[in-house]
Amino acid sequence: MLRYIGQRVLATVPVMAIVALFVFSLLYIAPGDPAAIIAGDQATPDDIARIRESLGLERPFLVRFGEWSWQILNGDLGTSIFTSLPVTALIAQRIEPTLSLMLVTLVLAITVAVPLGVLAAWKAGTWIDRLVMAFAVFGFSVPVFVVAYLLAYVFALELDWLPVQGYTPIANGIWPWLQHLILPSVALGLVYIALIARITRATMLEILSQDYIKTARAKGLGQRAILFLHALKNAAVPIVTVIGIGIALLIGGAVVTESVFVIPGLGRLTIDAILRRDYPVIQGIVLLFSFTYVLVNLGVDLVYTLVDPRIRY
Amino acid sequence: MAHSIDRRTVLGALGLAAFPMPALSQGASAKTLRFVPQSNLANFDPIWGTQYVVRNAAALVWDTLYGVDETLTPQRQMVESEEVSSDGLTWTFKLREGLKFHDNTPVLAKDVVQSLKRWAARDPMGLMITAIQKELAPIDDRSWKWVLSRPFPKMLLALAKNNAPCSFIMPERIAQTDPFKQVTEYIGSGPMRFVREDWVPGAKAVFTRFEGYVPRQEKASWLAGGKNMLLDRIEWVIMPDPATASAALQNGEVDWWENPISDLVPLLKRNRNIAVDIADPLGNIGSFRMNHLHPPFDNVKIRRAVLTALNQEDYMRALVGSDDALWKPLPGFFTPGTPIYTEAGGEVLKQRNIAAAKKLLAEAGYKGEPVICVVAQDQPITKSQGDITADLLKQMGMNVDFVATDWGTTGQRRAVKTPPAQGGWNMFHTWHAGADCINPSSYTAVRANGDKAWFGWPDLPEVEKGVSDWFEAKDLAGEKAAMDRLNTAALEGVVYAPTGFFLSYQAWRKNVSGIVKGPLPFFWGVSKTA
Known part of the structure; x- marks a missing residue:
């Protein structure tokens, strides 16, 4: 197992190298000029040219890529063009809100979606099943920002139960932290609840028609034991796969959610950096996200071994 | 009659209800003002970056030698007196007494001279002055002279104007930074300190009152007069989404929104806790x-x-x-x-x-x-x-x-x-x-x-x-x-x-007073009740 983990971690190195080259090249050829944004709208072309020169943006591709690669190898993601702050510091400022949002969303999605999917499969064809599936269709269909606005309207403005926006670090207390994450997590989690519930239902339906389930029933096992001990465990591999994909997708969803709820996370940092053409920040974040994707995939593969004893590495 | 759903209708609906409602306890102290600026404060060097949002934040942190008032007339600010020779070629300036930087060092003529040099390299009027400049040098700790080869009648306007870049005064060592490179130290000369450790670019910027600031005695008027700070702390909260900013203002989570979009203004106007007015008469x-x-x-x-x-x-x-x-x-x-x-x-x-x-x-x-x-x-x-x-x-x-x-x-x-x-x-x-x-x-x-x-x-x-x-x-x-x-x-x-x-609007909670119309948000004279 350890050998497998080591091999997988080592395999991330060429992946990250390809991602780095790809991202750097893409940004190099993409239109846009941070110097023009820094200089402001009233700046003259001469001003912009001087700022470009001072930022080193006129240097050849290979020189810039070589310099950046060397920095990466030394554990330095570079310095933001706009803030003059290290990219690692900017990421460190923003990582807690994003991780918090993802964690609460995932917990919410799994705890709601898996029982819903199991329930729908158990009651297949009944009004309960149809209600759950209607909810899933709703979750898939309504954009995150619409859900976000509606939640803010009802629970913040109308009922005054929760804040409209912002983030409080967990160090300030669990409730203040959670209070700012409930609405964003529900808004972001809806689509994942829908996704996981549908997959759970479909997989459970297949499992529930297997002979060993019939045997379990014939032996007099209770419904709860059949559903959660025998069926769900065997349905876990596709569910875990979808949850893994969901974690990756959450990163994208966080961009919109963080913007609407004014959460100072990595999603907003990414958008701001792209709009301003803050190349070092974009490159740093993309590398971080890529690394996260690789780790999530590795994590999912390892969880397979826990839920399915036939899988061995 | 056919009804169409357009952008304004949808924004209106999503911009959320206009009727008054109790606010969840988000209360900051009455001495803390939460302000939603027009855009992200992504950098903080008002000479290197001339975006309006940088100029607006910089006006809190750095003072100017002169400032325009609401009649667009240049008035003395850090300067106590000035004298121009009869041929219009030599300007001599003297600083007010007791001016300090945020590190509590005195503001000296050498700081002013270096700040003016950096500003003049980037500003259109500064470049015109530089083109006819013979000498710019300190005379003593509080005085300096600017000698020109031909008269420049608009000198005071150049030093007072509110257009970016303004001639903000920084310590000499900071002002020695190449004007095309960003400064990395934010030691101001104005009424508020920039709290760098609380700065989250793209999300938040914090300013606290500088006790050592010596305001003028005159009534404040735009960039001129007594910049008396009635607030201890100002938090700039960056909100990219206007509907969220609108909801946050209605809910009392922020106090002042610099530029509500016109689609949401009718909703804000209907809220009894919110005042709405033209932001900048110069539009x-x-x-x-x-x-x-x-x-x-x-x-x-x-x-x-x-x-x-x-x-x-x-x-x-x-x-x-x-x-x-x-x-x-x-x-x-x-x-x-x-x-x-x-x-x-x-x-x-x-x-x-x-x-x-x-x-x-x-x-x-x-x-x-x-x-x-x-x-x-x-x-x-x-x-x-x-x-x-x-x-x-x-x-x-x-x-x-x-x-x-x-x-x-x-x-x-x-x-x-x-x-x-x-x-x-x-x-x-x-x-x-x-x-x-x-x-x-x-x-x-x-x-x-x-x-x-x-x-x-x-x-x-x-x-x-x-x-x-x-x-x-x-x-x-x-x-x-x-x-x-x-x-x-x-x-x-x-x-x-x-x-x-x-023109555009600005909006604020009615427990905030002292907000004036102007080309930038002026925080001096602004106060807030709990």
Whole structure:
């Protein structure tokens, strides 16, 4: 197992190298000029040219890529063009809100979606099943920002139960932290609840028609034991796969959610950096996200071994 | 009757209810003000980066030698006195006593001299002064002199103006930074300190009161007078989404929103806890620029044809909707309601005439060359204007190549001088703060000095003569005459196409008082009750 983990971690190195080259090249050829944004709208072309020169943006591709690669190898993601702050510091400022949002969303999605999917499969064809599936269709269909606005309207403005926006670090207390994450997590989690519930239902339906389930029933096992001990465990591999994909997708969803709820996370940092053409920040974040994707995939593969004893590495 | 659902309806619905409601306890102390600025404070060097948001934050942290008041008159600020020699060539200035930087070191003449050098390298008026400068040097700790080779009557305006870059005073060691590189230390001379450790670029900036600041005794008026801070702490909360900012203001989670979009203003006005008023009486001027270097707009007749066909009301309605209080026609280039405003030569913009425009196009020999019209879609002002222009050009019979892009790309592409087919452009849209357009001093967009001009590179000697006549003018009558000539020449040559004058709102909770209208948010004199 350890050998497998080591091999997988080592395999991330060429992946990250390809991602780095790809991202750097893409940004190099993409239109846009941070110097023009820094200089402001009233700046003259001469001003912009001087700022470009001072930022080193006129240097050849290979020189810039070589310099950046060397920095990466030394554990330095570079310095933001706009803030003059290290990219690692900017990421460190923003990582807690994003991780918090993802964690609460995932917990919410799994705890709601898996029982819903199991329930729908158990009651297949009944009004309960149809209600759950209607909810899933709703979750898939309504954009995150619409859900976000509606939640803010009802629970913040109308009922005054929760804040409209912002983030409080967990160090300030669990409730203040959670209070700012409930609405964003529900808004972001809806689509994942829908996704996981549908997959759970479909997989459970297949499992529930297997002979060993019939045997379990014939032996007099209770419904709860059949559903959660025998069926769900065997349905876990596709569910875990979808949850893994969901974690990756959450990163994208966080961009919109963080913007609407004014959460100072990595999603907003990414958008701001792209709009301003803050190349070092974009490159740093993309590398971080890529690394996260690789780790999530590795994590999912390892969880397979826990839920399915036939899988061995 | 058919009802349509448009952007405003949806925003109105999503902008959330307007009726008053109790606020969840988000209360910050009465000495802390939470402010939503117009955009992200992504950097904090007001000389290196001249975006308005940087200037606005910098005005809290750094003081200036002079400041314009609400009548646009320069008033002494850090300066105690000044003297100009009878030949107008030597200016001698003296600092007020007791001025301190935020590290509690005294503000000295050497700091001022170095700050002025850095500012002058980036500012249009500063560059003009530098061009005639013989000496800029300290005399003693509180005095310095500026010796010129010929008089510069607008010296005090240059040092007082609120257009970016303002001549903010920094410690000498910081001001020694290359003006094209960013400073990394934020030691101010103004009434508030910048709390760097609390700065989350893109999310939050924090300012706390500097106890060592010595305000003037006069009443505050814009950048002039006593900058008395009644707040201990000001938090800038960056909110990219207007609907969220609206909801946060209604819920009492923020206290003051600098620029609510006009779609949400009716909702805010209906909330009894919120006050709404015009933000800046100097407003903004919408514009699109044509590239004078390449066909078809290298031909003045074709530029005139576009101006003849233009209907400013179309543009303004697209920008501000049905609120007539927010716009007015602008037959010229300068800010209405200011002392030297002129409409001379503006007839072409007062009456749209498509037939005359088509005739001009035919006379100019337009043969259907494509017009590459670059429109930033991520800026509501440029997007709205671009849509109107595309329609206008099509009505005239021009061949429009509409390039929908973002502001970052527009910023790069507009600087490209190559022909449009090789990555250049024919037209792009923007807008100018009215505060920048009250006279030619910092109004780079109206200059027509060819290669050195702003994007589009107009080369119109008559316009430049108007500019230099204004600089040389010794009285208001002389300035007005110069402005009449300048406006006329700029319209005849079509330096750019003004699409109208428009205003915007600001909104704040009613427990906040002391907010004034102005070209930037002024925090001195602002207070808040619990």
